[in-house]
Amino acid sequence: MSREGPRSALPTIPCRKLADLRYLSRGASGTVSSARHADWRVQVAVKQLHIHSPLRDRPCIQSLVS
Incomplete structure (x- = not known):
């Protein structure tokens, strides 16, 4: 897997x-x-996949997790 994340x-x-x-x-x-x-x-x-990604720090993603 590349550092950019999975392709889809x-x-x-x-x-x-x-x-x-x-x-x-x-x-x-x-x-x-x-x-x-x-x-x-x-x-x-x-x-939202549970993988290590900088996307996890985006505000709209954070609102889903909290």
């Missing part, structure tokens, strides 16, 4: 595009939340 075919959605972020559940590999995408106007699932 799924899109990365910037935090500023997520509204109504709500915690759903936490499991062994991550935390799952729901949100409304500001541009697409649809409900999306947001999964």
